[in-house]
Amino acid sequence: MRSVRYLPAARPPVADKREAILRAATQVFARNGYFNSKVADIAHVAGVADGTVYLYFKSKEEILHSIFDRNAGEIIAEGRKLLGVLTDAREKLRRIATLHLERLGADRDLAVVFQVELRGSTKFMEEFSAAGLAEYLHLIREVFEEGQRAGMFRTDLNAKVVAKVLFGALDEMATNWILSKRRYKLAPMADQVLDIFLNGVSVR
Amino acid sequence: MRSVRYLPAARPPVADKREAILRAATQVFARNGYFNSKVADIAHVAGVADGTVYLYFKSKEEILHSIFDRNAGEIIAEGRKLLGVLTDAREKLRRIATLHLERLGADRDLAVVFQVELRGSTKFMEEFSAAGLAEYLHLIREVFEEGQRAGMFRTDLNAKVVAKVLFGALDEMATNWILSKRRYKLAPMADQVLDIFLNGVSVR
DNA sequence: GTTGCCTGAATGACGATTCATTCACAGCGC
DNA sequence: GCGCTGTGAATGAATCGTCATTCAGGCAAC
Numbered sequence: 001m002r003s004v005r006y007l008p009a010a011r012p013p014v015a016d017k018r019e020a021i022l023r024a025a026t027q028v029f030a031r032n033g034y035f036n037s038k039v040a041d042i043a044h045v046a047g048v049a050d051g052t053v054y055l056y057f058k059s060k061e062e063i064l065h066s067i068f069d070r071n072a073g074e075i076i077a078e079g080r081k082l083l084g085v086l087t088d089a090r091e092k093l094r095r096i097a098t099l100h101l102e103r104l105g106a107d108r109d110l111a112v113v114f115q116v117e118l119r120g121s122t123k124f125m126e127e128f129s130a131a132g133l134a135e136y137l138h139l140i141r142e143v144f145e146e147g148q149r150a151g152m153f154r155t156d157l158n159a160k161v162v163a164k165v166l167f168g169a170l171d172e173m174a175t176n177w178i179l180s181k182r183r184y185k186l187a188p189m190a191d192q193v194l195d196i197f198l199n200g201v202s203v204r
Numbered sequence: 205m206r207s208v209r210y211l212p213a214a215r216p217p218v219a220d221k222r223e224a225i226l227r228a229a230t231q232v233f234a235r236n237g238y239f240n241s242k243v244a245d246i247a248h249v250a251g252v253a254d255g256t257v258y259l260y261f262k263s264k265e266e267i268l269h270s271i272f273d274r275n276a277g278e279i280i281a282e283g284r285k286l287l288g289v290l291t292d293a294r295e296k297l298r299r300i301a302t303l304h305l306e307r308l309g310a311d312r313d314l315a316v317v318f319q320v321e322l323r324g325s326t327k328f329m330e331e332f333s334a335a336g337l338a339e340y341l342h343l344i345r346e347v348f349e350e351g352q353r354a355g356m357f358r359t360d361l362n363a364k365v366v367a368k369v370l371f372g373a374l375d376e377m378a379t380n381w382i383l384s385k386r387r388y389k390l391a392p393m394a395d396q397v398l399d400i401f402l403n404g405v406s407v408r
Numbered sequence: 409g410t411t412g413c414c415t416g417a418a419t420g421a422c423g424a425t426t427c428a429t430t431c432a433c434a435g436c437g438c
Numbered sequence: 439g440c441g442c443t444g445t446g447a448a449t450g451a452a453t454c455g456t457c458a459t460t461c462a463g464g465c466a467a468c
Contacts, residue, residue, distance in 0.1 A: 017413095033325035035239040039458060040416095049415040054459065112326060120324025121237030129383045161377075161396045168376025169369040176368055179326075179333050192365045200404025221448095243424060244450095253449040255426075264424070 018056045020046040022070070025063045030112035034064060034120060064124070067113055072132035075103050079139055089147030090198055096140065097170055097190040104174045105186030115175045137163045144201070153201050162201060169193045222260045224250040226274070229267045234316035238268060238324060268328070271317055276336035279307050283343055293351030294402055300344065301374055301394040308378050309390030319379045341367045348405070357405050366405055373397045 024046035028037045039060050043050045057063045079096050086092045104111040118128050140163040147153040173189045228250035232241045243264050247254045261267045283300050290296045308315040322332050344367040351357040377393045 030326075033327060036325070038456090043416095050458090051416065051460075052414060055413075060458065116323060116326050116329055119320060121240065121320065123237060123240075125320055125379075125383060157400065158396065161393065162400065164376045164380055165373040165397055165400055168374070168379075169372040171376060172368045172372025173365075175329075175372075179329060189365065192362065193369055196361065196366065196369055196401070196404040198404075200400040200402075204408070242422090247450095254424090255450065256448055258425070259447070 017046070017048055017052065021048065021053055021056055021063070022067060026067055026107075026109045026113055029064065029067075029117050030109035034117045064113075064117070065127075067110075068118055068128065068132065071103075071110060071114070072136075075100065076132065076135055076139065079136075083139075083143070089143050089150060089152055090202075092143045093140070093147075093166070093198070094190070094194050096143070097166070097194055098187055100170055101173060101190045102187040105177070108178065111174060111178050111186075115171070115178055133167075137167055140166055152203065154203055157201060166193075166197055169197065221250070221252060221256065225252065225257055225260055226267070226271060230271055230311075230313045230317055233268065233271075233321050234313035238321045268317075268321070269331075271314075272322055272332065272336070275307075275314060275318070276340075279304065280336065280339055280343065283340075287343075287347070293347050293354060293356055294406075296347045297344070297351075297370070297402070298394070298398050300347070301370070301398055302391055304374055305377060305394045306391040309381070312382060315378060315382050315390075319375070319382055337371075341371055344370055356407065358407055361405060370397075370401055373401065 021042065025037075025042045028042050028045055032041070037060075039053055040050050042063070043053050046053075053063075057066065078099055082095050082099065083092055086095060104114060118124055137160075141159045144153060144162050145159050148155050148159070170190070170193060173193060174186065177184070177186045177189075225246060229241075229246045232246050232249055235241075236245070241264075243257055244254050246267070247257050250257075257267075261270065282303055286299050286303065287296055290299060308318060322328055341364075345363045348357060348363050348366050352359050352363070374394070374397060377397060378390065381388070381390045381393075
């Protein structure tokens with residue numbers, strides 16, 4: 001409930017400025033690249049003054065981190081939730097993959113930040129890797145091992161490598177999607193990837 | 205000081221400087237990231253003056269491009285050479301993959317530049333993509349289609365998607381390798397990837 | 409008039425690029 | 439040999455813009 005009826009534009013309706021800044025930053029970073037983006041641009045798009053940005057974030061870098069933390073956390077949490085609902089390992093992997101691509105496919109700017117901007121320096125990469133990627137790979141790996149125990153997946157495969165193969169394939173779908181001129185739906189690619197993948201790791 | 209001193213400036217065959225700068229830049233970019241690297245650092249590591257860099261390269265950006273062009277060209281050329289020697293599509297894919305990972309595994313700094321620095325902005329990404337990646341994906345795709353015609357690979361799969369899956373998996377192996385604290389050989393991972401991949405795309 | 413959010417001009421650093429200058433050497437006439 | 443001079447590669451200090459960040463107030467509401 002944020003209804004301040006009078007003073008149409010004078011009193012900014014307690015709008016969540018932090019939220020506006022994050023959204024603006026995602027767009028600006030996606031369009032210009034992190035290093036070429038000016039804090040002033042972000043402030044302008046968000047409709048606040050340059051200095052206001054520093055009331056909500058310690059630095060430009062912290063903005064990028066916040067974008068990552070917020071979204072990676074949500075994707076992984078949703079992924080884990082799926083595991084409770086489903087029982088079949090194949091189905092779990094399929095749903096996780098679809099969720100992954102649906103998320104990125106729903107917001108192109110966010111996808112660009114995730115696929116490109118967050119990878120642009122070993123420094124970010126290491127944090128990115130330590131933070132979200134490692135956990136995500138672990139999630140996939142757990143499900144795969146579960147499937148191995150159920151006699152569904154080949155036991156001669158290294159689960160860590162398997163997880164990277166699946167993640168790498170999905171990641172490439174996302175990267176190709178944002179770079180492509182053609183507009184197609186990203187999420188459905190998950191099924192094609194899983195088709196090849198599951199066929200490759202399943203017991204015959 | 206009329207006497208001939210055999211120190212840094214004895215008789216440097218001019219070509220060596222360009223080479224030295226490229227090598228130095230690969231190291232500096234890999235260590236600090238492209239945007240955090242100062243041209244002065246590159247010059248220092250290369251053992252030349254700041255200004256000298258501009259006798260060989262138009263700009264800092266051109267240095268990054270040169271690193272990419274030189275190496276991407278070589279990898280693809282070698283890949284195509286393999287196609288002439290081998291006949292079996294499976295074997296071709298296996299050798300291409302191994303070549304890919306061997307190349308990156310042989311020079312960690314170069315691998316960092318390829319896996320991380322070149323991806324750090326949509327601008328670079330688009331050029332990178334247009335230049336080498338598209339051609340590389342095409343190479344994989346051709347071989348796959350050849351295998352399809354030979355009745356070796358499933359014909360219900362989209363060759364473009366298949367190529368991306370394989371590339372994505374290999375790419376992830378490389379990225380994980382450079383971020384990993386543990387030191388292992390990269391090239392052998394190609395066999396594990398191909399095991400899953402070929403199993404997934406082959407006719408039963 | 410006080411509190412607390414906001415503002416945006418000013419500041420200070422930083423770093424890519426430039427360019428006036430140096431220097432080694434090659435050719436040349438003697 | 440021996441000066442003399444032209445050449446251009448190499449140098450690195452100075453330049454010039456460009457921002458991230460700061461901070462001295464402004465303004466609304468109570």
